[in-house]
Every structure is written in C-alpha cells, then in structure tokens.
Amino acid sequence: MSRNGAAAWPGALPAPPQRRSSAAMATICLFKAVVGTGVFAYPPAVREAGWGLCTAVALFFFGINLYTMVVLNLAIVALREQGLGAGSDGRVEYHQLSAAVLHRGVNSVFVGVVVVAQLGTLASMTVFVVDQITPMVPVASSWHVAVGMAL
Numbered sequence: 001m002s003r004n005g006a007a008a009w010p011g012a013l014p015a016p017p018q019r020r021s022s023a024a025m026a027t028i029c030l031f032k033a034v035v036g037t038g039v040f041a042y043p044p045a046v047r048e049a050g051w052g053l054c055t056a057v058a059l060f061f062f063g064i065n066l067y068t069m070v071v072l073n074l075a076i077v078a079l080r081e082q083g084l085g086a087g088s089d090g091r092v093e094y095h096q097l098s099a100a101v102l103h104r105g106v107n108s109v110f111v112g113v114v115v116v117a118q119l120g121t122l123a124s125m126t127v128f129v130v131d132q133i134t135p136m137v138p139v140a141s142s143w144h145v146a147v148g149m150a151l
Contacts (some may be wrong), residue, residue: 075101
C-alpha cells in the first residue's frame with residue numbers, strides 16, 4: 001500500500017520523503033552564501049587597511065544586511081497577507097516579490113540588472129580563482145583552470 005492508501009505497483013519505488021526547510025538549514029545555507037569566497041579576500045584587506053577600518057566597514061555592512069533582511073521579511077509577510085504564495089505552501093519567490101513591488105517595465109530592467117550583476121560576479125570569481133590556482137599548478141594554464149571551474 002502507498003502512503004495515500006492506494007495499492008502500489010509491484011516493484012515501484014517508495015515515494016520520496018517530503019522535505020521541509022528548517023530555520024537551522026536556512027541559517028546554514030545563508031552562512032555558506034555570505035561567507036563564500038569573501039573569506040579568502042578578507043585577511044589581505046585587513047592587513048592592508050588595518051583592524052579599525054575593517055571592523056567599522058564590516059559592522060556597517062552588517063547593519064545594511066540586517067536592515068535588508070528585516071525589510072524583506074516584512075514585505076514577504078505583507079504579500080502573504082494579500083494571498084500571494086497561497087498555492088505554493090506560503091513560499092514567495094524573489095521574482096514574485098519584485099513583480100509585486102515594482103512596475104512591469106521597471107521590474108524587467110531590475111531583472112536584467114540582476115542577471116548582468118550575477119554574470120559580472122561569476123566573471124570576477126573566475127578571474128580570482130584562476131589568479132590563485134595558476135601559480136600553484138605550473139603545468140595548468142589559465143584556460144585549464146577556467147574550464148575546470150565550468151565543469
């Protein structure tokens with residue numbers, strides 16, 4: 001018998017377990033996304049700029065990130081109260097959020113800017129990794145490392 005009481009096909013695979021996101025899982029994913037490659041760039045920045053300035057800048061960006069998360073959560077709660085996300089177990093995706101907040105033309109420009117920014121981030125990450133890996137592996141040229149990253 002299957003979970004809903006119907007007879008299962010002979011040899012059928014069991015239904016996959018329902019996955020629910022927890023606060024701990026979301027926190028871990030957020031930590032991995034925030035730390036990312038910035039963990040490699042921070043020590044040289046501290047060495048060059050000094051502890052005081054780097055601490056002040058880090059606290060400033062912490063404040064901006066905290067404010068952004070609070071506003072984002074308030075916006076999602078408001079959109080759920082308006083019925084958005086009712087068909088998807090309350091999930092509100094970012095494209096739905098931007099479409100609800102921004103005018104249609106502005107939303108298209110916003111999505112385009114986000115895509116270009118992500119491509120720029122990917123390009124700069126590729127350059128960073130190539131610059132770091134190539135000196136450690138003398139037999140690999142820059143394009144070897146770039147292709148390795150793409151795969």
